[in-house]
Amino acid sequence: MIAAIVALAAAATPAPQEEPGPTRAYGLSDPAPPSELRAFNPDRPSVTEGPFTVDAGHVQIELSAAEYTLARDRSRTLDALPVNLKLGLSNSMDVELLFTPYQRVEADGSVDQGFGDETLIRLKINLQGNDGQGVALGVMPYVKLPTGTGGLSNDHVEAGLILPLATDLPGGFSLGAMIEGDLVYREEKQGYGLDLIHSASISHDIAGPVSGYVEYVGLVPQGAEAGRASRYQAIASVGFVVAVRKDLLLDAGTRIGFSGEADRAVLFVGAATRF
Numbered sequence: 001m002i003a004a005i006v007a008l009a010a011a012a013t014p015a016p017q018e019e020p021g022p023t024r025a026y027g028l029s030d031p032a033p034p035s036e037l038r039a040f041n042p043d044r045p046s047v048t049e050g051p052f053t054v055d056a057g058h059v060q061i062e063l064s065a066a067e068y069t070l071a072r073d074r075s076r077t078l079d080a081l082p083v084n085l086k087l088g089l090s091n092s093m094d095v096e097l098l099f100t101p102y103q104r105v106e107a108d109g110s111v112d113q114g115f116g117d118e119t120l121i122r123l124k125i126n127l128q129g130n131d132g133q134g135v136a137l138g139v140m141p142y143v144k145l146p147t148g149t150g151g152l153s154n155d156h157v158e159a160g161l162i163l164p165l166a167t168d169l170p171g172g173f174s175l176g177a178m179i180e181g182d183l184v185y186r187e188e189k190q191g192y193g194l195d196l197i198h199s200a201s202i203s204h205d206i207a208g209p210v211s212g213y214v215e216y217v218g219l220v221p222q223g224a225e226a227g228r229a230s231r232y233q234a235i236a237s238v239g240f241v242v243a244v245r246k247d248l249l250l251d252a253g254t255r256i257g258f259s260g261e262a263d264r265a266v267l268f269v270g271a272a273t274r275f
Contacts, residue, residue, distance in 0.1 A: 021131040022055065022091050031057020032088070039132050041166075042272035043084065045239045045251040047217045048176040048201040051138030051164040053126045054088035054274065061085060064270035071263050075107035079116065092130055096122040103152055117148025122162075135167045156185035158192075169202075176201040194222040201237075209243040217255070219262070231260035248273045 026032040032055040041052035044062045054060045063083035070076055080102040088094045100116025122142035129136025140162035146153045160182035169175050180197040196219070203213035215237040239253020248271070255266040 025091055026056035027090055028057055028087075031055070032091075038130065040247050040249070040272075040274060041132070042249065044270060044272055045241065045253050045268065046176065046199075046201045046203075046213055046215050047235070047237060047255070048178045048199045048215060049138075049140060049162050049164045049180075050166050050176060051124075051126055051136040052130055052132075052166070053092055053124050053138070054086045054094040056088045056090050058088045058274055059086065060088075060094075060272070060274040062270070062272040064268045067266060067268040069263050069266045071107075072257070072261050073107070075105060077106075078104045080104075082116065082118075086124075092126040094124050096120070096124060098122065099147065103148075105152065112151035114150030114152055115147055117146055117153045119145045119147040121145070129166070132168075135165065138164045140164065154185055154187065156192075158185060159183050172204055174203045176203070196220040196222065206240070210240060211243075212238070212240045213253075214238050219260075233260035233262035234258055235262050247275075 021038050022032050022036050037055050037058070038052070041050055042060065042062045043049050044064075061083065063081055064079065065081065067079040067082060068076070069079075079100050082098070082100040084096055084098045086094050086096045098118065098120040100118060102113070103116040104111065104113040120142050122140055124138055124140045127137040127139060128134070142160055142162070144158040144160075146155050146157060148154075160180060162178060162180045165175075165177045167175050177200045178198065180199075182195040182197065183192055184195055185191070186193045197217065199215060199217040201213050201215040203211055205211045217235040217237065219233040219235070221231075221233075235255050235257045237253060237255040239251055241249050241251045243249055250269075250271050252269040254268070255263070257263045257265070
């Protein structure tokens with residue numbers, strides 16, 4: 001599937017144009033100067049991750065002010081300030097720390113709240129196209145630490161691998177796509193199983209500093225007990241981004257699940273900036 005997407009994207013990519021970028025190798029002790037920073041390309045707000053890394057020696061912050069989730073079983077989750085902190089290590093590599101300082105889950109008349117369980121440490125490596133020219137590819141291994149408090153943790157380490165792709169399309173459209181494999185712990189099976197995720201996002205400028213995107217996300221649970229939990233999950237998403245300035249973006253959007261055990265709805269509002 002990823003090969004077909006790459007071939008299609010390559011065929012549709014317009015001729016490259018000159019953009020700013022690093023003229024030599026930089027690192028933590030020798031940061032890229034402001035004049036050579038690449039275009040600002042945060043991963044949020046779509047589910048589809050991007051292949052672009054943070055410039056060496058710079059910090060990028062991507063966070064939601066809040067995310068509200070209504071699950072299929074009618075449980076409700078409020079995530080306050082879930083954040084992705086990124087540090088550029090080199091011209092083509094960054095390290096990322098994702099965590100949720102406060103999470104509140106209401107289910108079956110009970111409430112669990114505290115520090116979120118989804119603390120991730122990720123390494124992103126760009127393989128090509130980090131300057132925004134042609135098809136951009138990346139690889140992102142990660143590990144999840146069971147940091148949840150107040151009954152929110154599953155007490156198990158999990159891991160995964162993400163393969164993101166991005167390119168420009170004719171007519172001012174941009175394409176993002178992703179394949180992801182997650183090794184997750186199954187409470188019902190008392191063991192690990194593999195979730196496979198695929199997604200595609202199309203974005204375009206709307207008016208002035210405002211752009212928007214539509215996205216499809218599919219999740220295929222593997223290794224779970226037979227039943228509803230093993231059904232394919234299909235999710236549609238739409239969102240908007242406002243460029244306040246060159247290195248500050250505000251966003252808002254929603255994700256709607258329409259099959260399997262996908263969440264009924266997720267609402268979010270957030271921002272991304274870099275220094």
